Amino acid sequence: MTDSEPTTERLRPLAPAFYARPGFLSAPAVRDWWTLLHPPYTLWHLSYVVIGSCLVGPVDASRLGFTLIAFFLAVGIGAHALDELHGRPLQTSISDRTLVVAAVIGIGGAAVIGLMGITRIGLGLAVFVLVGVMLAVGYNLELMGGRLHSDLMFALAWGAFPVLTGYYAQHERVEVAGVAAAIFAVFLSNAQRQLSTPARALRRKTDRVDGTIVRSDGTIVDIDQSVLLAPLERALRALSWATVLLAATLLLAQLSPWP
Numbered sequence: 377m378t379d380s381e382p383t384t385e386r387l388r389p390l391a392p393a394f395y396a397r398p399g400f401l402s403a404p405a406v407r408d409w410w411t412l413l414h415p416p417y418t419l420w421h422l423s424y425v426v427i428g429s430c431l432v433g434p435v436d437a438s439r440l441g442f443t444l445i446a447f448f449l450a451v452g453i454g455a456h457a458l459d460e461l462h463g464r465p466l467q468t469s470i471s472d473r474t475l476v477v478a479a480v481i482g483i484g485g486a487a488v489i490g491l492m493g494i495t496r497i498g499l500g501l502a503v504f505v506l507v508g509v510m511l512a513v514g515y516n517l518e519l520m521g522g523r524l525h526s527d528l529m530f531a532l533a534w535g536a537f538p539v540l541t542g543y544y545a546q547h548e549r550v551e552v553a554g555v556a557a558a559i560f561a562v563f564l565s566n567a568q569r570q571l572s573t574p575a576r577a578l579r580r581k582t583d584r585v586d587g588t589i590v591r592s593d594g595t596i597v598d599i600d601q602s603v604l605l606a607p608l609e610r611a612l613r614a615l616s617w618a619t620v621l622l623a624a625t626l627l628l629a630q631l632s633p634w635p
Protein backbone atom coordinates (compact mmCIF):
# COMPACT_ATOMS: atom_id res chain seq x y z
CA MET A 377 0.00 0.00 0.00
CA THR A 378 1.39 3.42 -0.95
CA ASP A 379 1.06 6.58 1.13
CA SER A 380 -1.47 7.96 -1.36
CA GLU A 381 -3.88 5.06 -0.97
CA PRO A 382 -6.75 5.61 1.46
CA THR A 383 -7.09 3.32 4.45
CA THR A 384 -10.32 1.82 5.66
CA GLU A 385 -10.68 1.06 9.34
CA ARG A 386 -13.37 -1.42 10.22
CA LEU A 387 -15.30 -0.96 13.43
CA ARG A 388 -14.43 -3.07 16.42
CA PRO A 389 -17.25 -5.61 16.93
CA LEU A 390 -19.64 -4.56 19.69
CA ALA A 391 -21.88 -6.61 21.94
CA PRO A 392 -25.18 -7.30 20.17
CA ALA A 393 -27.08 -5.18 22.72
CA PHE A 394 -26.19 -2.62 25.38
CA TYR A 395 -27.22 -5.05 28.12
CA ALA A 396 -25.47 -8.09 26.60
CA ARG A 397 -22.82 -10.04 28.53
CA PRO A 398 -22.18 -7.50 31.31
CA GLY A 399 -18.78 -7.46 32.95
CA PHE A 400 -20.11 -8.03 36.47
CA LEU A 401 -21.04 -11.60 35.51
CA SER A 402 -17.94 -13.76 35.26
CA ALA A 403 -19.30 -17.10 34.00
CA PRO A 404 -19.88 -17.13 30.23
CA ALA A 405 -22.99 -19.31 30.55
CA VAL A 406 -24.52 -16.90 33.06
CA ARG A 407 -23.74 -13.99 30.75
CA ASP A 408 -25.47 -15.77 27.88
CA TRP A 409 -28.62 -16.37 29.89
CA TRP A 410 -28.62 -12.79 31.18
CA THR A 411 -28.38 -11.61 27.58
CA LEU A 412 -31.16 -13.96 26.46
CA LEU A 413 -33.52 -12.59 29.12
CA HIS A 414 -33.22 -9.00 27.79
CA PRO A 415 -33.45 -7.62 31.38
CA PRO A 416 -34.41 -3.99 30.61
CA TYR A 417 -36.93 -4.97 27.95
CA THR A 418 -38.41 -7.82 29.99
CA LEU A 419 -38.92 -5.46 32.94
CA TRP A 420 -40.45 -2.93 30.54
CA HIS A 421 -42.86 -5.58 29.25
CA LEU A 422 -43.79 -6.79 32.74
CA SER A 423 -44.41 -3.18 33.75
CA TYR A 424 -47.23 -3.06 31.19
CA VAL A 425 -48.86 -5.98 33.02
CA VAL A 426 -48.67 -4.07 36.30
CA ILE A 427 -49.98 -0.87 34.70
CA GLY A 428 -52.99 -2.70 33.29
CA SER A 429 -53.63 -4.49 36.57
CA CYS A 430 -53.38 -1.40 38.76
CA LEU A 431 -55.31 1.20 36.78
CA VAL A 432 -58.31 0.75 39.05
CA GLY A 433 -58.75 -1.04 42.33
CA PRO A 434 -59.05 -3.18 44.19
CA VAL A 435 -56.04 -5.23 43.10
CA ASP A 436 -55.85 -8.94 43.84
CA ALA A 437 -52.16 -9.48 44.64
CA SER A 438 -52.26 -13.21 43.89
CA ARG A 439 -53.81 -12.67 40.46
CA LEU A 440 -51.20 -10.03 39.70
CA GLY A 441 -48.41 -12.32 40.86
CA PHE A 442 -49.50 -15.23 38.68
CA THR A 443 -50.03 -12.92 35.68
CA LEU A 444 -46.49 -11.58 36.07
CA ILE A 445 -45.05 -15.10 36.37
CA ALA A 446 -46.93 -16.18 33.25
CA PHE A 447 -45.64 -13.24 31.21
CA PHE A 448 -42.10 -13.71 32.48
CA LEU A 449 -42.20 -17.34 31.40
CA ALA A 450 -43.81 -16.61 28.03
CA VAL A 451 -41.81 -13.54 27.04
CA GLY A 452 -38.74 -13.34 29.26
CA ILE A 453 -37.86 -16.97 28.61
CA GLY A 454 -40.01 -18.54 25.90
CA ALA A 455 -40.30 -15.79 23.29
CA HIS A 456 -36.69 -14.69 23.72
CA ALA A 457 -35.49 -18.28 23.36
CA LEU A 458 -37.39 -18.58 20.06
CA ASP A 459 -36.00 -15.25 18.90
CA GLU A 460 -32.44 -16.43 19.54
CA LEU A 461 -33.17 -19.74 17.88
CA HIS A 462 -34.32 -17.86 14.79
CA GLY A 463 -31.11 -16.34 13.45
CA ARG A 464 -28.99 -16.01 16.62
CA PRO A 465 -29.29 -12.20 16.89
CA LEU A 466 -27.71 -12.16 20.38
CA GLN A 467 -24.86 -14.49 19.41
CA THR A 468 -25.14 -16.63 22.54
CA SER A 469 -23.56 -20.06 22.83
CA ILE A 470 -26.76 -21.65 24.17
CA SER A 471 -27.46 -24.77 22.11
CA ASP A 472 -30.46 -25.02 19.81
CA ARG A 473 -31.79 -27.92 21.86
CA THR A 474 -31.60 -25.92 25.08
CA LEU A 475 -33.35 -22.98 23.43
CA VAL A 476 -36.16 -25.26 22.26
CA VAL A 477 -36.54 -26.69 25.76
CA ALA A 478 -36.55 -23.19 27.26
CA ALA A 479 -39.21 -22.08 24.78
CA VAL A 480 -41.43 -25.08 25.50
CA ILE A 481 -41.08 -24.69 29.27
CA GLY A 482 -41.58 -20.93 29.13
CA ILE A 483 -44.55 -20.72 26.79
CA GLY A 484 -46.02 -24.01 28.01
CA GLY A 485 -45.70 -22.96 31.65
CA ALA A 486 -47.41 -19.65 30.92
CA ALA A 487 -50.25 -21.48 29.14
CA VAL A 488 -50.71 -23.83 32.12
CA ILE A 489 -50.94 -20.86 34.50
CA GLY A 490 -53.48 -19.28 32.16
CA LEU A 491 -55.57 -22.44 31.98
CA MET A 492 -55.54 -22.67 35.77
CA GLY A 493 -56.66 -19.07 35.91
CA ILE A 494 -59.71 -19.87 33.77
CA THR A 495 -61.17 -21.86 36.66
CA ARG A 496 -61.14 -18.70 38.77
CA ILE A 497 -61.59 -15.90 36.26
CA GLY A 498 -63.75 -17.51 33.58
CA LEU A 499 -63.65 -18.68 29.98
CA GLY A 500 -62.91 -15.17 28.72
CA LEU A 501 -59.32 -15.64 29.87
CA ALA A 502 -58.93 -18.49 27.36
CA VAL A 503 -58.91 -15.91 24.55
CA PHE A 504 -55.93 -14.15 26.14
CA VAL A 505 -54.11 -17.45 26.67
CA LEU A 506 -54.60 -18.48 23.04
CA VAL A 507 -53.62 -15.08 21.64
CA GLY A 508 -50.57 -14.96 23.92
CA VAL A 509 -49.27 -18.32 22.70
CA MET A 510 -49.87 -17.35 19.07
CA LEU A 511 -48.04 -14.05 19.48
CA ALA A 512 -45.07 -15.55 21.32
CA VAL A 513 -44.56 -18.22 18.67
CA GLY A 514 -45.66 -16.38 15.54
CA TYR A 515 -43.84 -13.12 16.17
CA ASN A 516 -40.50 -14.56 17.20
CA LEU A 517 -40.36 -17.27 14.53
CA GLU A 518 -41.58 -14.73 11.94
CA LEU A 519 -44.39 -16.99 10.76
CA MET A 520 -46.78 -16.03 7.94
CA GLY A 521 -43.89 -14.74 5.87
CA GLY A 522 -42.80 -12.34 8.59
CA ARG A 523 -46.08 -10.41 8.57
CA LEU A 524 -46.34 -10.88 12.34
CA HIS A 525 -42.89 -9.31 12.81
CA SER A 526 -43.84 -5.75 11.90
CA ASP A 527 -43.54 -2.56 13.95
CA LEU A 528 -47.30 -2.50 14.47
CA MET A 529 -47.41 -6.11 15.67
CA PHE A 530 -44.54 -5.41 18.06
CA ALA A 531 -46.49 -2.52 19.59
CA LEU A 532 -49.70 -4.55 19.83
CA ALA A 533 -48.10 -7.78 21.07
CA TRP A 534 -45.59 -6.40 23.57
CA GLY A 535 -47.42 -3.19 24.51
CA ALA A 536 -51.20 -3.35 24.26
CA PHE A 537 -51.62 -7.08 24.92
CA PRO A 538 -49.96 -7.24 28.37
CA VAL A 539 -51.88 -4.15 29.49
CA LEU A 540 -55.22 -5.63 28.44
CA THR A 541 -54.37 -9.03 29.90
CA GLY A 542 -53.39 -7.51 33.24
CA TYR A 543 -56.60 -5.49 33.31
CA TYR A 544 -58.81 -8.45 32.40
CA ALA A 545 -57.11 -10.79 34.88
CA GLN A 546 -57.99 -8.36 37.67
CA HIS A 547 -61.48 -7.24 36.70
CA GLU A 548 -62.76 -9.98 34.37
CA ARG A 549 -63.73 -7.41 31.74
CA VAL A 550 -62.13 -4.77 29.53
CA GLU A 551 -63.26 -1.19 30.06
CA VAL A 552 -62.42 2.21 28.63
CA ALA A 553 -59.57 2.77 31.08
CA GLY A 554 -57.91 -0.47 30.00
CA VAL A 555 -58.26 0.35 26.31
CA ALA A 556 -56.84 3.84 26.85
CA ALA A 557 -53.85 2.39 28.70
CA ALA A 558 -53.36 -0.14 25.91
CA ILE A 559 -53.22 2.69 23.36
CA PHE A 560 -50.64 4.43 25.55
CA ALA A 561 -48.59 1.22 25.53
CA VAL A 562 -48.85 0.99 21.73
CA PHE A 563 -47.34 4.45 21.30
CA LEU A 564 -44.65 3.84 23.91
CA SER A 565 -43.74 0.47 22.41
CA ASN A 566 -43.58 2.06 18.98
CA ALA A 567 -41.11 4.60 20.37
CA GLN A 568 -39.06 1.70 21.73
CA ARG A 569 -39.10 0.05 18.32
CA GLN A 570 -38.07 3.21 16.47
CA LEU A 571 -35.07 3.60 18.80
CA SER A 572 -34.03 -0.03 19.10
CA THR A 573 -34.14 -0.88 15.39
CA PRO A 574 -31.37 1.54 14.33
CA ALA A 575 -29.43 0.76 17.51
CA ARG A 576 -29.45 -2.95 16.67
CA ALA A 577 -28.42 -2.20 13.10
CA LEU A 578 -25.45 -0.17 14.31
CA ARG A 579 -24.34 -2.89 16.71
CA ARG A 580 -24.99 -5.98 14.60
CA LYS A 581 -24.97 -5.00 10.92
CA THR A 582 -22.55 -2.09 10.53
CA ASP A 583 -18.92 -2.34 9.41
CA ARG A 584 -18.05 1.33 8.99
CA VAL A 585 -19.36 4.76 10.01
CA ASP A 586 -18.02 7.84 8.20
CA GLY A 587 -18.90 11.52 8.27
CA THR A 588 -18.84 14.77 10.20
CA ILE A 589 -21.29 17.20 11.73
CA VAL A 590 -20.52 20.88 11.05
CA ARG A 591 -22.15 23.14 13.64
CA SER A 592 -23.32 26.64 12.81
CA ASP A 593 -20.46 28.04 14.91
CA GLY A 594 -17.93 26.14 12.80
CA THR A 595 -17.37 23.29 15.26
CA ILE A 596 -16.73 19.96 13.56
CA VAL A 597 -17.77 16.71 15.20
CA ASP A 598 -16.60 13.42 13.74
CA ILE A 599 -19.40 10.89 13.42
CA ASP A 600 -18.58 7.43 14.69
CA GLN A 601 -20.51 4.47 16.03
CA SER A 602 -20.63 5.78 19.60
CA VAL A 603 -21.94 9.20 18.49
CA LEU A 604 -24.88 7.54 16.74
CA LEU A 605 -25.55 4.88 19.38
CA ALA A 606 -25.36 7.02 22.53
CA PRO A 607 -28.61 9.03 22.19
CA LEU A 608 -30.57 5.98 21.03
CA GLU A 609 -29.52 3.78 23.92
CA ARG A 610 -29.71 6.53 26.53
CA ALA A 611 -33.31 7.09 25.46
CA LEU A 612 -34.06 3.35 25.63
CA ARG A 613 -32.62 3.13 29.14
CA ALA A 614 -34.56 6.19 30.26
CA LEU A 615 -37.84 4.93 28.82
CA SER A 616 -37.41 1.48 30.33
CA TRP A 617 -36.77 2.91 33.80
CA ALA A 618 -39.62 5.42 33.41
CA THR A 619 -42.06 2.62 32.57
CA VAL A 620 -40.88 0.51 35.51
CA LEU A 621 -41.26 3.48 37.87
CA LEU A 622 -44.74 4.25 36.55
CA ALA A 623 -45.76 0.65 37.18
CA ALA A 624 -44.25 0.73 40.68
CA THR A 625 -46.09 3.97 41.44
CA LEU A 626 -49.46 2.52 40.41
CA LEU A 627 -48.76 -0.66 42.37
CA LEU A 628 -47.87 1.27 45.52
CA ALA A 629 -50.95 3.43 45.13
CA GLN A 630 -53.20 0.36 44.92
CA LEU A 631 -51.57 -1.71 47.63
CA SER A 632 -51.09 1.09 50.17
CA PRO A 633 -53.50 0.90 53.11
CA TRP A 634 -56.61 2.96 52.55
CA PRO A 635 -57.06 5.86 55.02
